[in-house]
Amino acid sequence: MITIGLDMMGGDFAPLEAVKGASAFMAYNKDEVHLVLIGDEEKINLHLDGNSMNPSTYSIVHAPQVIEMHEHPTKALKEKPQSSIAVGFHLLASGKTDAFISAGNTGAMMVGALFSIKAIEGVLRPTIGGYMPREDGSLGLLVDVGLNADCKPENLNQFAVLGSLFSEHILKIDKPKVGLVNLGEEEGKGNMLAQATYPLLKENTLINFVGNIEGRDILVDKADVMVCDGFTGNVVLKLAESLHDIAIRRNIHDEHFDRFNFEVYGGVPVLGVAKPVIIGHGISHANAFKNMINIACRMMETDLTGKIKESFAVPAE
Protein backbone atom coordinates (compact mmCIF):
# COMPACT_ATOMS: atom_id res chain seq x y z
CA MET A 1 0.00 0.00 0.00
CA ILE A 2 1.30 3.43 -1.02
CA THR A 3 0.02 6.40 0.96
CA ILE A 4 0.16 9.68 -0.93
CA GLY A 5 -0.52 13.08 0.61
CA LEU A 6 -2.29 15.51 -1.71
CA ASP A 7 -2.60 19.21 -0.97
CA MET A 8 -6.20 20.01 -1.90
CA MET A 9 -5.81 23.76 -1.42
CA GLY A 10 -2.94 24.31 -3.86
CA GLY A 11 -3.38 25.71 -7.34
CA ASP A 12 -5.68 28.23 -8.92
CA PHE A 13 -8.67 25.86 -9.03
CA ALA A 14 -8.52 24.33 -5.55
CA PRO A 15 -10.02 22.19 -4.28
CA LEU A 16 -12.35 21.27 -7.18
CA GLU A 17 -9.68 20.26 -9.70
CA ALA A 18 -7.69 18.39 -7.07
CA VAL A 19 -10.81 16.39 -6.18
CA LYS A 20 -11.52 15.66 -9.84
CA GLY A 21 -7.92 14.58 -10.40
CA ALA A 22 -7.94 12.32 -7.37
CA SER A 23 -11.22 10.72 -8.51
CA ALA A 24 -9.87 10.23 -12.02
CA PHE A 25 -6.78 8.54 -10.65
CA MET A 26 -8.76 6.36 -8.26
CA ALA A 27 -11.12 5.24 -11.03
CA TYR A 28 -8.50 2.86 -12.34
CA ASN A 29 -6.39 2.38 -9.23
CA LYS A 30 -6.41 -1.20 -7.96
CA ASP A 31 -6.45 -0.61 -4.21
CA GLU A 32 -2.69 -0.28 -3.91
CA VAL A 33 -2.88 3.48 -3.26
CA HIS A 34 -4.42 5.32 -0.36
CA LEU A 35 -4.83 9.08 -0.76
CA VAL A 36 -4.59 11.49 2.14
CA LEU A 37 -6.48 14.62 1.14
CA ILE A 38 -5.10 17.60 3.03
CA GLY A 39 -7.03 20.86 3.34
CA ASP A 40 -10.22 22.48 4.46
CA GLU A 41 -12.42 19.46 5.26
CA GLU A 42 -15.69 21.21 4.63
CA LYS A 43 -14.65 22.50 1.23
CA ILE A 44 -13.18 19.16 0.23
CA ASN A 45 -16.35 17.31 1.24
CA LEU A 46 -18.45 19.78 -0.70
CA HIS A 47 -16.67 18.78 -3.90
CA LEU A 48 -16.34 15.12 -2.99
CA ASP A 49 -20.10 14.83 -2.89
CA GLY A 50 -20.35 15.15 -6.62
CA ASN A 51 -17.65 12.56 -7.20
CA SER A 52 -17.74 8.81 -6.94
CA MET A 53 -14.64 8.10 -4.89
CA ASN A 54 -14.79 4.97 -2.78
CA PRO A 55 -14.54 6.26 0.85
CA SER A 56 -12.24 3.41 1.79
CA THR A 57 -9.58 4.64 -0.65
CA TYR A 58 -8.95 8.01 0.94
CA SER A 59 -8.91 9.89 4.20
CA ILE A 60 -9.10 13.60 4.89
CA VAL A 61 -6.71 15.50 7.14
CA HIS A 62 -8.13 18.87 8.04
CA ALA A 63 -5.84 21.84 7.47
CA PRO A 64 -7.72 25.11 7.93
CA GLN A 65 -5.00 27.48 6.69
CA VAL A 66 -3.84 28.15 3.14
CA ILE A 67 -0.51 29.55 1.98
CA GLU A 68 -1.42 31.88 -0.85
CA MET A 69 0.58 31.89 -4.10
CA HIS A 70 2.46 35.10 -3.46
CA GLU A 71 3.25 34.73 0.22
CA HIS A 72 6.86 34.65 1.32
CA PRO A 73 7.68 30.91 1.60
CA THR A 74 9.66 30.71 4.84
CA LYS A 75 7.52 33.27 6.61
CA ALA A 76 4.27 31.63 5.51
CA LEU A 77 5.37 28.15 6.58
CA LYS A 78 6.29 29.51 10.00
CA GLU A 79 3.18 31.59 10.50
CA LYS A 80 0.75 29.04 9.11
CA PRO A 81 1.55 25.71 10.77
CA GLN A 82 -2.02 24.57 10.02
CA SER A 83 -1.72 25.27 6.31
CA SER A 84 -2.15 22.36 3.90
CA ILE A 85 1.50 22.57 2.83
CA ALA A 86 2.86 22.65 6.40
CA VAL A 87 0.57 19.79 7.43
CA GLY A 88 1.46 17.87 4.27
CA PHE A 89 5.17 18.02 5.05
CA HIS A 90 4.50 17.13 8.68
CA LEU A 91 2.66 13.97 7.59
CA LEU A 92 5.48 13.13 5.19
CA ALA A 93 8.25 13.73 7.71
CA SER A 94 6.48 11.67 10.39
CA GLY A 95 5.99 8.74 8.05
CA LYS A 96 2.19 8.97 7.85
CA THR A 97 2.48 9.47 4.10
CA ASP A 98 5.05 8.15 1.61
CA ALA A 99 4.91 11.08 -0.80
CA PHE A 100 3.55 14.61 -0.97
CA ILE A 101 2.04 16.50 -3.88
CA SER A 102 1.01 20.15 -4.13
CA ALA A 103 0.24 22.68 -6.83
CA GLY A 104 0.46 25.45 -4.25
CA ASN A 105 3.09 28.07 -3.47
CA THR A 106 6.20 26.78 -5.25
CA GLY A 107 8.60 28.52 -2.91
CA ALA A 108 6.92 27.05 0.15
CA MET A 109 7.08 23.60 -1.44
CA MET A 110 10.80 24.04 -2.09
CA VAL A 111 11.49 25.27 1.42
CA GLY A 112 9.39 22.45 2.86
CA ALA A 113 11.17 19.84 0.78
CA LEU A 114 14.57 21.12 1.83
CA PHE A 115 13.88 21.59 5.53
CA SER A 116 11.02 19.29 6.56
CA ILE A 117 12.59 16.19 5.09
CA LYS A 118 16.26 15.63 4.64
CA ALA A 119 18.43 15.55 1.57
CA ILE A 120 19.69 12.07 0.77
CA GLU A 121 23.12 11.51 2.29
CA GLY A 122 25.80 12.63 -0.14
CA VAL A 123 23.49 14.96 -2.09
CA LEU A 124 24.91 18.47 -1.70
CA ARG A 125 21.89 20.25 -3.18
CA PRO A 126 18.57 18.70 -4.15
CA THR A 127 17.29 19.87 -7.52
CA ILE A 128 14.12 20.38 -9.52
CA GLY A 129 13.95 19.28 -13.13
CA GLY A 130 11.70 20.58 -15.88
CA TYR A 131 10.37 18.59 -18.83
CA MET A 132 11.37 19.54 -22.34
CA PRO A 133 8.96 18.12 -24.94
CA ARG A 134 10.58 16.63 -28.04
CA GLU A 135 9.08 16.10 -31.46
CA ASP A 136 9.01 12.30 -31.09
CA GLY A 137 6.69 12.66 -28.10
CA SER A 138 9.33 11.81 -25.51
CA LEU A 139 10.41 14.11 -22.72
CA GLY A 140 13.83 15.54 -22.05
CA LEU A 141 14.69 16.72 -18.57
CA LEU A 142 16.35 20.04 -17.81
CA VAL A 143 18.02 20.21 -14.36
CA ASP A 144 18.06 22.55 -12.45
CA VAL A 145 15.13 24.85 -13.29
CA GLY A 146 15.22 27.23 -10.36
CA LEU A 147 15.88 25.60 -7.02
CA ASN A 148 19.58 26.48 -7.21
CA ALA A 149 20.15 29.86 -8.83
CA ASP A 150 23.89 29.78 -8.12
CA CYS A 151 25.68 26.48 -8.57
CA LYS A 152 29.08 24.93 -8.17
CA PRO A 153 30.48 22.36 -10.61
CA GLU A 154 29.90 19.56 -8.05
CA ASN A 155 26.21 20.53 -7.89
CA LEU A 156 25.81 20.21 -11.64
CA ASN A 157 27.62 16.90 -11.58
CA GLN A 158 25.13 15.62 -9.01
CA PHE A 159 22.14 17.01 -10.92
CA ALA A 160 23.36 14.90 -13.84
CA VAL A 161 23.14 11.74 -11.73
CA LEU A 162 19.77 12.65 -10.18
CA GLY A 163 18.33 13.59 -13.56
CA SER A 164 19.64 10.41 -15.18
CA LEU A 165 18.00 8.21 -12.57
CA PHE A 166 14.68 10.05 -12.96
CA SER A 167 14.92 9.90 -16.73
CA GLU A 168 15.72 6.19 -16.71
CA HIS A 169 13.19 4.98 -14.15
CA ILE A 170 10.31 7.43 -14.45
CA LEU A 171 10.56 8.69 -18.03
CA LYS A 172 11.71 5.18 -19.09
CA ILE A 173 14.64 6.27 -21.21
CA ASP A 174 17.35 3.66 -21.46
CA LYS A 175 20.87 4.96 -20.70
CA PRO A 176 19.80 8.59 -20.85
CA LYS A 177 22.24 10.85 -22.66
CA VAL A 178 23.50 13.67 -20.47
CA GLY A 179 24.39 17.00 -22.09
CA LEU A 180 25.94 20.06 -20.50
CA VAL A 181 24.05 23.19 -21.56
CA ASN A 182 26.69 25.50 -22.93
CA LEU A 183 27.36 28.30 -25.41
CA GLY A 184 29.43 26.17 -27.75
CA GLU A 185 29.89 22.53 -28.63
CA GLU A 186 33.62 22.17 -28.17
CA GLU A 187 35.20 21.07 -24.90
CA GLY A 188 36.70 24.11 -23.17
CA LYS A 189 33.82 26.43 -24.13
CA GLY A 190 31.62 28.08 -21.55
CA ASN A 191 31.44 30.32 -18.58
CA MET A 192 33.62 29.39 -15.61
CA LEU A 193 30.94 27.08 -14.21
CA ALA A 194 30.47 25.11 -17.44
CA GLN A 195 34.22 24.91 -18.05
CA ALA A 196 34.78 23.46 -14.59
CA THR A 197 31.78 21.12 -14.83
CA TYR A 198 32.73 19.51 -18.12
CA PRO A 199 35.65 17.38 -16.80
CA LEU A 200 33.54 16.22 -13.83
CA LEU A 201 30.79 15.00 -16.13
CA LYS A 202 33.32 13.43 -18.47
CA GLU A 203 34.79 11.37 -15.65
CA ASN A 204 31.48 10.49 -14.02
CA THR A 205 30.92 6.75 -14.56
CA LEU A 206 27.32 6.91 -13.29
CA ILE A 207 26.12 8.83 -16.33
CA ASN A 208 26.19 8.65 -20.12
CA PHE A 209 27.78 12.03 -20.88
CA VAL A 210 27.56 13.15 -24.51
CA GLY A 211 29.27 16.53 -24.19
CA ASN A 212 28.12 20.12 -24.54
CA ILE A 213 24.77 21.01 -26.01
CA GLU A 214 23.70 24.45 -27.19
CA GLY A 215 20.42 26.33 -26.95
CA ARG A 216 19.42 25.01 -30.37
CA ASP A 217 19.69 21.43 -29.07
CA ILE A 218 17.37 21.84 -26.08
CA LEU A 219 14.11 21.16 -27.92
CA VAL A 220 15.47 18.21 -29.90
CA ASP A 221 16.65 14.87 -28.60
CA LYS A 222 20.39 15.48 -28.60
CA ALA A 223 20.44 14.83 -24.85
CA ASP A 224 17.86 13.35 -22.49
CA VAL A 225 19.17 15.04 -19.38
CA MET A 226 20.31 18.63 -19.85
CA VAL A 227 22.35 20.02 -17.01
CA CYS A 228 22.64 23.70 -16.12
CA ASP A 229 22.42 26.10 -13.21
CA GLY A 230 18.95 26.94 -11.96
CA PHE A 231 19.07 30.49 -13.29
CA THR A 232 19.62 29.53 -16.91
CA GLY A 233 17.28 26.54 -16.54
CA ASN A 234 14.48 28.66 -15.14
CA VAL A 235 14.73 31.18 -17.97
CA VAL A 236 14.73 28.39 -20.56
CA LEU A 237 11.79 26.54 -18.94
CA LYS A 238 9.61 29.64 -18.76
CA LEU A 239 10.52 30.59 -22.32
CA ALA A 240 9.49 27.09 -23.43
CA GLU A 241 6.24 27.38 -21.49
CA SER A 242 5.46 30.63 -23.27
CA LEU A 243 5.62 28.88 -26.66
CA HIS A 244 2.31 27.20 -25.94
CA ASP A 245 0.66 30.55 -25.20
CA ILE A 246 2.11 32.02 -28.38
CA ALA A 247 0.87 29.04 -30.43
CA ILE A 248 -2.63 29.43 -28.98
CA ARG A 249 -2.65 33.19 -29.54
CA ARG A 250 -1.62 32.67 -33.13
CA ASN A 251 -4.10 29.87 -33.68
CA ILE A 252 -1.38 27.36 -34.49
CA HIS A 253 -2.62 23.81 -34.07
CA ASP A 254 0.34 21.52 -33.86
CA GLU A 255 0.86 18.37 -31.86
CA HIS A 256 4.37 19.36 -30.88
CA PHE A 257 3.55 22.88 -29.75
CA ASP A 258 0.58 21.42 -27.85
CA ARG A 259 3.12 19.53 -25.76
CA PHE A 260 4.43 22.83 -24.46
CA ASN A 261 1.24 22.99 -22.43
CA PHE A 262 3.18 22.07 -19.32
CA GLU A 263 0.00 21.57 -17.37
CA VAL A 264 -0.46 18.11 -18.84
CA TYR A 265 2.73 16.82 -17.24
CA GLY A 266 1.37 17.52 -13.82
CA GLY A 267 4.43 18.50 -11.94
CA VAL A 268 8.08 18.02 -11.35
CA PRO A 269 9.74 16.11 -8.54
CA VAL A 270 12.26 17.51 -6.13
CA LEU A 271 15.20 15.18 -6.74
CA GLY A 272 17.65 14.22 -4.01
CA VAL A 273 15.38 14.50 -1.00
CA ALA A 274 14.56 11.46 1.15
CA LYS A 275 10.94 11.08 0.02
CA PRO A 276 9.02 11.85 -3.17
CA VAL A 277 7.83 15.45 -3.31
CA ILE A 278 6.03 16.66 -6.43
CA ILE A 279 5.53 20.34 -7.15
CA GLY A 280 2.68 21.17 -9.51
CA HIS A 281 1.93 24.16 -11.66
CA GLY A 282 -0.39 26.80 -10.21
CA ILE A 283 -2.81 26.41 -13.11
CA SER A 284 -3.14 22.63 -12.62
CA HIS A 285 -6.42 21.06 -13.67
CA ALA A 286 -7.76 17.57 -12.93
CA ASN A 287 -5.50 15.86 -15.44
CA ALA A 288 -2.42 17.47 -13.93
CA PHE A 289 -3.35 16.23 -10.45
CA LYS A 290 -3.97 12.73 -11.82
CA ASN A 291 -0.57 12.77 -13.53
CA MET A 292 1.19 13.98 -10.39
CA ILE A 293 -0.29 11.11 -8.39
CA ASN A 294 0.89 8.79 -11.14
CA ILE A 295 4.43 10.16 -11.01
CA ALA A 296 4.51 9.78 -7.21
CA CYS A 297 3.31 6.17 -7.56
CA ARG A 298 5.93 5.43 -10.18
CA MET A 299 8.62 6.92 -7.94
CA MET A 300 7.48 4.64 -5.11
CA GLU A 301 7.07 1.54 -7.27
CA THR A 302 10.51 1.90 -8.84
CA ASP A 303 12.04 2.86 -5.48
CA LEU A 304 13.69 5.84 -7.12
CA THR A 305 14.73 7.20 -3.74
CA GLY A 306 16.48 3.93 -2.92
CA LYS A 307 18.26 3.99 -6.25
CA ILE A 308 19.42 7.55 -5.62
CA LYS A 309 20.68 6.51 -2.18
CA GLU A 310 22.70 3.70 -3.77
CA SER A 311 24.24 6.03 -6.30
CA PHE A 312 25.31 8.51 -3.66
CA ALA A 313 26.43 5.95 -1.07
CA VAL A 314 30.12 6.18 -0.27
CA PRO A 315 31.62 2.76 -1.01
CA ALA A 316 32.81 0.94 2.13
CA GLU A 317 36.57 0.83 2.46
Added chain:
Amino acid sequence: MITIGLDMMGGDFAPLEAVKGASAFMAYNKDEVHLVLIGDEEKINLHLDGNSMNPSTYSIVHAPQVIEMHEHPTKALKEKPQSSIAVGFHLLASGKTDAFISAGNTGAMMVGALFSIKAIEGVLRPTIGGYMPREDGSLGLLVDVGLNADCKPENLNQFAVLGSLFSEHILKIDKPKVGLVNLGEEEGKGNMLAQATYPLLKENTLINFVGNIEGRDILVDKADVMVCDGFTGNVVLKLAESLHDIAIRRNIHDEHFDRFNFEVYGGVPVLGVAKPVIIGHGISHANAFKNMINIACRMMETDLTGKIKESFAVPAE
Protein backbone atom coordinates in the same frame (compact mmCIF):
# COMPACT_ATOMS: atom_id res chain seq x y z
CA MET B 1 30.62 59.69 -47.68
CA ILE B 2 30.50 56.55 -45.56
CA THR B 3 33.10 53.88 -46.32
CA ILE B 4 32.10 50.39 -45.29
CA GLY B 5 34.40 47.38 -45.33
CA LEU B 6 32.68 44.14 -46.29
CA ASP B 7 34.30 40.75 -45.81
CA MET B 8 33.47 38.92 -49.05
CA MET B 9 34.86 35.58 -47.85
CA GLY B 10 32.73 35.18 -44.72
CA GLY B 11 29.69 32.95 -44.52
CA ASP B 12 28.70 29.66 -46.04
CA PHE B 13 27.89 31.14 -49.45
CA ALA B 14 30.86 33.42 -49.98
CA PRO B 15 31.53 35.37 -52.02
CA LEU B 16 28.41 35.03 -54.22
CA GLU B 17 25.82 36.04 -51.63
CA ALA B 18 27.99 38.89 -50.36
CA VAL B 19 28.24 40.23 -53.92
CA LYS B 20 24.51 39.90 -54.43
CA GLY B 21 23.81 41.65 -51.11
CA ALA B 22 26.20 44.47 -51.95
CA SER B 23 24.58 44.95 -55.36
CA ALA B 24 21.10 44.92 -53.84
CA PHE B 25 22.14 47.59 -51.37
CA MET B 26 23.85 49.70 -54.01
CA ALA B 27 20.80 49.56 -56.28
CA TYR B 28 19.05 52.14 -54.15
CA ASN B 29 22.03 53.80 -52.51
CA LYS B 30 22.37 57.45 -53.45
CA ASP B 31 26.16 57.75 -53.72
CA GLU B 32 26.67 58.42 -50.02
CA VAL B 33 28.20 55.00 -49.41
CA HIS B 34 31.39 53.54 -50.76
CA LEU B 35 31.91 49.81 -50.27
CA VAL B 36 35.32 48.25 -49.77
CA LEU B 37 35.05 44.62 -50.82
CA ILE B 38 37.67 42.58 -48.99
CA GLY B 39 38.70 39.12 -50.12
CA ASP B 40 40.07 37.08 -53.00
CA GLU B 41 40.01 39.59 -55.87
CA GLU B 42 39.71 37.00 -58.58
CA LYS B 43 36.76 35.25 -56.97
CA ILE B 44 35.03 38.53 -56.22
CA ASN B 45 35.42 39.74 -59.80
CA LEU B 46 34.10 36.47 -61.10
CA HIS B 47 30.81 37.08 -59.31
CA LEU B 48 30.80 40.82 -59.89
CA ASP B 49 30.71 40.21 -63.63
CA GLY B 50 27.14 39.00 -63.42
CA ASN B 51 26.05 41.98 -61.31
CA SER B 52 25.39 45.54 -62.31
CA MET B 53 27.30 47.42 -59.62
CA ASN B 54 28.59 50.80 -60.68
CA PRO B 55 32.40 50.47 -60.49
CA SER B 56 32.72 53.93 -58.97
CA THR B 57 30.76 52.87 -55.90
CA TYR B 58 33.15 50.22 -54.69
CA SER B 59 36.76 49.20 -54.52
CA ILE B 60 38.34 45.82 -53.93
CA VAL B 61 41.07 45.12 -51.41
CA HIS B 62 42.73 41.82 -52.12
CA ALA B 63 42.99 39.42 -49.15
CA PRO B 64 44.17 36.00 -50.31
CA GLN B 65 43.63 34.13 -47.01
CA VAL B 66 40.39 32.97 -45.40
CA ILE B 67 39.76 32.19 -41.74
CA GLU B 68 37.55 29.11 -41.83
CA MET B 69 34.49 28.85 -39.60
CA HIS B 70 35.97 26.41 -37.10
CA GLU B 71 39.46 27.80 -36.76
CA HIS B 72 40.64 29.01 -33.37
CA PRO B 73 40.03 32.79 -33.47
CA THR B 74 43.20 34.18 -31.88
CA LYS B 75 45.45 31.66 -33.56
CA ALA B 76 43.85 32.17 -36.97
CA LEU B 77 44.08 35.96 -36.79
CA LYS B 78 47.76 35.68 -35.90
CA GLU B 79 48.63 33.08 -38.52
CA LYS B 80 46.57 34.59 -41.32
CA PRO B 81 47.41 38.31 -41.45
CA GLN B 82 46.27 38.35 -45.08
CA SER B 83 42.86 36.93 -44.28
CA SER B 84 39.80 38.99 -45.14
CA ILE B 85 38.95 39.45 -41.44
CA ALA B 86 42.47 40.53 -40.45
CA VAL B 87 42.68 42.90 -43.41
CA GLY B 88 39.18 44.19 -42.65
CA PHE B 89 40.13 45.14 -39.12
CA HIS B 90 43.38 46.65 -40.31
CA LEU B 91 41.48 48.92 -42.72
CA LEU B 92 39.06 49.84 -39.94
CA ALA B 93 41.75 50.52 -37.35
CA SER B 94 43.78 52.64 -39.76
CA GLY B 95 40.76 54.75 -40.68
CA LYS B 96 40.51 53.57 -44.30
CA THR B 97 37.00 52.31 -43.56
CA ASP B 98 34.36 53.60 -41.12
CA ALA B 99 32.73 50.26 -40.37
CA PHE B 100 33.41 46.56 -40.91
CA ILE B 101 30.98 43.75 -41.67
CA SER B 102 31.61 40.01 -41.81
CA ALA B 103 29.57 36.81 -41.73
CA GLY B 104 32.76 34.84 -41.14
CA ASN B 105 34.25 33.19 -38.07
CA THR B 106 32.33 34.76 -35.18
CA GLY B 107 35.11 34.22 -32.68
CA ALA B 108 37.65 35.90 -34.93
CA MET B 109 35.28 38.83 -35.41
CA MET B 110 34.89 39.17 -31.65
CA VAL B 111 38.61 38.99 -31.02
CA GLY B 112 39.24 41.46 -33.83
CA ALA B 113 36.63 43.87 -32.50
CA LEU B 114 38.09 43.73 -29.02
CA PHE B 115 41.76 43.98 -29.92
CA SER B 116 42.09 45.68 -33.32
CA ILE B 117 39.98 48.65 -32.36
CA LYS B 118 39.53 49.96 -28.88
CA ALA B 119 36.64 49.86 -26.49
CA ILE B 120 35.04 53.26 -25.98
CA GLU B 121 36.49 54.97 -22.91
CA GLY B 122 34.51 53.99 -19.84
CA VAL B 123 33.10 50.79 -21.39
CA LEU B 124 34.40 47.93 -19.26
CA ARG B 125 33.32 45.19 -21.65
CA PRO B 126 31.85 45.61 -25.13
CA THR B 127 28.83 43.41 -25.79
CA ILE B 128 26.89 41.71 -28.54
CA GLY B 129 23.13 41.87 -28.63
CA GLY B 130 20.71 39.46 -30.27
CA TYR B 131 17.32 40.34 -31.74
CA MET B 132 14.17 38.87 -30.23
CA PRO B 133 11.23 39.05 -32.64
CA ARG B 134 7.91 40.12 -31.14
CA GLU B 135 4.43 39.48 -32.40
CA ASP B 136 3.85 43.11 -33.36
CA GLY B 137 6.75 42.91 -35.80
CA SER B 138 9.14 44.95 -33.69
CA LEU B 139 12.46 43.69 -32.36
CA GLY B 140 13.56 43.32 -28.79
CA LEU B 141 17.28 43.22 -28.00
CA LEU B 142 18.87 40.67 -25.71
CA VAL B 143 22.31 41.72 -24.38
CA ASP B 144 24.73 39.94 -23.97
CA VAL B 145 24.38 36.90 -26.20
CA GLY B 146 27.80 35.35 -25.87
CA LEU B 147 30.67 37.80 -25.89
CA ASN B 148 30.84 37.82 -22.08
CA ALA B 149 30.12 34.40 -20.60
CA ASP B 150 30.89 35.55 -17.06
CA CYS B 151 29.73 38.99 -16.06
CA LYS B 152 29.86 41.37 -13.15
CA PRO B 153 26.91 43.58 -12.15
CA GLU B 154 28.68 46.65 -13.58
CA ASN B 155 28.95 44.89 -16.95
CA LEU B 156 25.21 44.21 -17.08
CA ASN B 157 24.53 47.80 -16.07
CA GLN B 158 26.62 49.00 -19.02
CA PHE B 159 25.00 46.51 -21.42
CA ALA B 160 21.69 48.13 -20.45
CA VAL B 161 22.96 51.53 -21.58
CA LEU B 162 24.57 50.21 -24.77
CA GLY B 163 21.46 48.20 -25.63
CA SER B 164 19.17 51.15 -24.94
CA LEU B 165 21.12 53.42 -27.27
CA PHE B 166 21.07 50.80 -30.03
CA SER B 167 17.37 50.14 -29.48
CA GLU B 168 16.53 53.84 -29.56
CA HIS B 169 18.62 54.95 -32.50
CA ILE B 170 18.82 51.88 -34.72
CA LEU B 171 15.67 49.92 -33.87
CA LYS B 172 13.83 53.27 -33.46
CA ILE B 173 12.13 52.44 -30.17
CA ASP B 174 11.34 55.52 -28.10
CA LYS B 175 12.53 55.31 -24.49
CA PRO B 176 13.24 51.59 -24.69
CA LYS B 177 12.11 49.64 -21.63
CA VAL B 178 14.99 47.79 -19.99
CA GLY B 179 14.25 44.50 -18.22
CA LEU B 180 16.61 42.38 -16.16
CA VAL B 181 16.28 38.71 -17.18
CA ASN B 182 15.60 36.87 -13.95
CA LEU B 183 13.90 33.83 -12.46
CA GLY B 184 11.19 35.81 -10.71
CA GLU B 185 9.47 39.16 -11.02
CA GLU B 186 9.96 40.51 -7.54
CA GLU B 187 12.92 42.68 -6.56
CA GLY B 188 15.38 40.58 -4.58
CA LYS B 189 14.92 37.46 -6.73
CA GLY B 190 17.73 35.95 -8.70
CA ASN B 191 21.17 34.50 -8.65
CA MET B 192 23.89 36.57 -7.04
CA LEU B 193 24.59 38.42 -10.30
CA ALA B 194 20.97 39.42 -10.89
CA GLN B 195 20.45 40.39 -7.26
CA ALA B 196 23.47 42.68 -7.37
CA THR B 197 22.57 44.09 -10.78
CA TYR B 198 19.00 45.11 -9.93
CA PRO B 199 19.88 48.12 -7.72
CA LEU B 200 22.40 49.37 -10.28
CA LEU B 201 19.77 49.33 -13.03
CA LYS B 202 17.20 50.90 -10.72
CA GLU B 203 19.49 53.84 -10.02
CA ASN B 204 20.73 54.23 -13.58
CA THR B 205 19.29 57.49 -14.91
CA LEU B 206 20.44 56.75 -18.48
CA ILE B 207 17.91 53.95 -18.93
CA ASN B 208 14.19 53.28 -18.55
CA PHE B 209 14.33 50.30 -16.18
CA VAL B 210 11.09 48.36 -15.80
CA GLY B 211 12.29 45.66 -13.39
CA ASN B 212 12.79 41.92 -13.67
CA ILE B 213 11.47 39.93 -16.58
CA GLU B 214 11.13 36.16 -16.72
CA GLY B 215 11.70 33.64 -19.49
CA ARG B 216 8.03 33.86 -20.45
CA ASP B 217 8.44 37.59 -21.12
CA ILE B 218 11.34 37.34 -23.54
CA LEU B 219 9.27 36.76 -26.68
CA VAL B 220 6.67 39.39 -25.85
CA ASP B 221 7.15 43.16 -25.60
CA LYS B 222 7.44 43.49 -21.83
CA ALA B 223 10.92 44.94 -22.28
CA ASP B 224 12.75 46.26 -25.34
CA VAL B 225 16.23 45.71 -23.98
CA MET B 226 16.69 42.49 -22.01
CA VAL B 227 19.86 42.34 -19.98
CA CYS B 228 21.62 39.14 -18.94
CA ASP B 229 25.02 37.50 -18.86
CA GLY B 230 26.33 36.14 -22.15
CA PHE B 231 25.91 32.53 -21.10
CA THR B 232 22.18 32.73 -20.45
CA GLY B 233 21.72 35.05 -23.42
CA ASN B 234 23.51 32.70 -25.78
CA VAL B 235 21.39 29.73 -24.71
CA VAL B 236 18.21 31.78 -25.12
CA LEU B 237 19.23 33.18 -28.53
CA LYS B 238 20.08 29.77 -29.95
CA LEU B 239 16.89 28.27 -28.54
CA ALA B 240 14.92 31.06 -30.22
CA GLU B 241 16.77 30.44 -33.48
CA SER B 242 15.79 26.77 -33.34
CA LEU B 243 12.09 27.69 -33.27
CA HIS B 244 12.27 28.63 -36.92
CA ASP B 245 13.75 25.25 -37.81
CA ILE B 246 11.06 23.48 -35.79
CA ALA B 247 8.31 25.50 -37.47
CA ILE B 248 9.71 24.62 -40.90
CA ARG B 249 10.06 20.93 -40.02
CA ARG B 250 6.48 20.86 -38.81
CA ASN B 251 5.20 22.75 -41.83
CA ILE B 252 3.90 25.61 -39.69
CA HIS B 253 3.38 28.75 -41.71
CA ASP B 254 3.12 31.69 -39.40
CA GLU B 255 4.30 35.25 -39.81
CA HIS B 256 5.61 35.39 -36.25
CA PHE B 257 7.54 32.14 -36.35
CA ASP B 258 8.92 33.22 -39.73
CA ARG B 259 10.57 36.10 -37.89
CA PHE B 260 12.69 33.60 -35.99
CA ASN B 261 14.58 33.14 -39.24
CA PHE B 262 17.44 35.19 -37.85
CA GLU B 263 19.10 35.35 -41.20
CA VAL B 264 16.80 38.16 -42.31
CA TYR B 265 18.13 40.52 -39.66
CA GLY B 266 21.57 40.32 -41.14
CA GLY B 267 23.77 40.57 -38.14
CA VAL B 268 24.35 42.05 -34.77
CA PRO B 269 26.66 44.89 -33.85
CA VAL B 270 29.43 44.75 -31.32
CA LEU B 271 28.37 47.52 -28.95
CA GLY B 272 30.84 49.62 -27.04
CA VAL B 273 33.76 49.54 -29.45
CA ALA B 274 35.08 52.67 -31.12
CA LYS B 275 33.77 51.90 -34.61
CA PRO B 276 30.78 49.98 -36.00
CA VAL B 277 31.49 46.27 -36.35
CA ILE B 278 28.70 43.98 -37.52
CA ILE B 279 28.88 40.20 -37.12
CA GLY B 280 26.69 38.20 -39.45
CA HIS B 281 25.32 34.69 -39.29
CA GLY B 282 27.28 31.98 -41.10
CA ILE B 283 24.30 31.10 -43.27
CA SER B 284 23.84 34.69 -44.48
CA HIS B 285 22.32 35.16 -47.92
CA ALA B 286 22.13 38.29 -50.06
CA ASN B 287 19.35 39.88 -48.03
CA ALA B 288 21.32 39.45 -44.80
CA PHE B 289 24.34 41.19 -46.32
CA LYS B 290 22.16 44.01 -47.59
CA ASN B 291 20.63 44.42 -44.12
CA MET B 292 24.02 44.42 -42.44
CA ILE B 293 25.20 47.23 -44.72
CA ASN B 294 22.02 49.07 -43.84
CA ILE B 295 22.62 48.67 -40.11
CA ALA B 296 26.19 49.90 -40.46
CA CYS B 297 24.94 52.95 -42.42
CA ARG B 298 22.31 53.66 -39.79
CA MET B 299 24.95 53.43 -37.06
CA MET B 300 27.08 55.96 -38.95
CA GLU B 301 24.21 58.30 -39.83
CA THR B 302 22.90 58.43 -36.27
CA ASP B 303 26.46 58.65 -34.90
CA LEU B 304 25.65 55.86 -32.48
CA THR B 305 29.30 55.60 -31.47
CA GLY B 306 29.35 59.31 -30.59
CA LYS B 307 26.20 58.91 -28.53
CA ILE B 308 27.72 55.96 -26.67
CA LYS B 309 30.85 58.05 -26.01
CA GLU B 310 28.71 60.83 -24.55
CA SER B 311 26.86 58.40 -22.28
CA PHE B 312 30.07 56.95 -20.93
CA ALA B 313 31.99 60.21 -20.68
CA VAL B 314 32.94 61.09 -17.13
CA PRO B 315 31.40 64.50 -16.39
CA ALA B 316 34.01 67.24 -15.88
CA GLU B 317 34.37 68.31 -12.26
